Amino acid sequence: MHSVYLDNAATSFPKPPMVGARMREYVDQIGASVNRGSYEAAQQAELVTLRLRQRLCELFSFCSVPHVILTPGNTWSLNLLLFGALRPGDHCLVSAMEHNAVMRPLGQLARRGVTFERIPCDREGRLQVDRIEPLLRDNTRLVLLAHASNVSGTVQDVQAVGDICRARGIPFALDAAQTAGHVPIDFGALGLSALSVPGHKGLLGPQGIGALLLRPDFAETLEPLVSGGTGSVSDSEDVPAYFPDRLEPGTPNLPGIFGWEAALDYLQQLTVTEVQAHDRALSQRFLEGLRAISGVELIGPDTAEGRVGVFSLDFPGKDNAEVAVLLEERFGILTRCGLHCAPSAHRTLGTFPRGTVRLSFSWFTTESEVDRALEAIAAVSAE
Helix, strand or coil, X not given: CCCEECECCCCCCCCCHHHHHHHHHHHHXXXXXXXXXXXXXXXXXXXXXXXXXXXXXXXCCCCXXXXXXXXXXXXXXXXXXXXXXXCCCXXXXXXXXXXXXXXXXXXXXXXXXXXXXXXXECCCCCECHHHHHHHCCCCEEEEEEECXXXXXXXXXXXXXXXXXXXXXCCCEEEECCCCCCCCCCCCCCCCCCEEXXXXXXXXXXXXXXXXXXXXXXXXXXXXXXXXXXXXXXXXXXXXXXXXXXXXXXXXCCHHHHHHHHHHHHHHHHHCHHHHHHHHHHHHHHHHHHHHCCXXXXXXXXXXXXXXXXXXXXXXXXXXXXXXXXXXXXXXXXXXXXXXXXCHHHHHHHCCCCCCEEEEECCCCCCHXXXXXXXXXXXXXXXX
């Protein structure tokens, strides 16, 4: 039985074919690191690394190549941001829909004297923007939001939040784990100080690599989370003062860099706007089909607008974990069941602690796969 992969919110699959080819090319033919040699192979590695930073700048309308910090992934980027920006006595605002990649670091920071509050969201996961101003304090040093929920697919009105933060002079950071590659993002227009993106989801690259884009003046305020060798300023035991070296210690993930650069080349030729249109068409098809099925409840927005292609389903009277197993074993539909590393979001949506069955689409998801998933959901819900 042919499987239908619908867990793209966790990691996109399949990847564009050139991603694996470029990773193999690096491993088999280049092998050198960056900042560690002047021979031709090292220069090739440095050129691809620079090209990756430039592509990320182009994709997100960002203007400073040195302030595209390459990291081991989105969680790492968010930790670099939070631990670098917040100090004892500081206050931070997040939404009630955040992932544990934000909430667990904030829990650690709270034990060190940092305070934080959650901006309320409604039962569909939408941020209550009018509640932000009363929560801001004189010591608020950061507002950090998930652009879209990894549970309900709800996209937040980040332009409104950016406008508030810009007017108050408060740094605004965006976790674009579920929107990068799916929704156009303009760093400057949104008034961002930081943008965190993973390589392996909508940006179609491999796991183990991500990026943190930092407004230059905001970058200067961050304390490095990890320090060590950079291949630069080797006569000094101090952390380099300039970027990206200041926040990029150690040997980088060069196979990941080569694979991600190839993925972004593919995505830029395709365009994010085209991906967004594809997502909306599939979402509309799925939502229309779901309305005709009894015994299943959609958690989150019931329209294709204001969301990405991430859908959480609840099967009242059934064990959602058993439903996910049936979808796979009988129909080959691969989903993710549980709390999705986002208990705060599930509490907001009213699905804690039972969780949901989540289906999520990518550029490579087809209409026939959506139809097959709907048939399987209908069959399982009728039992």
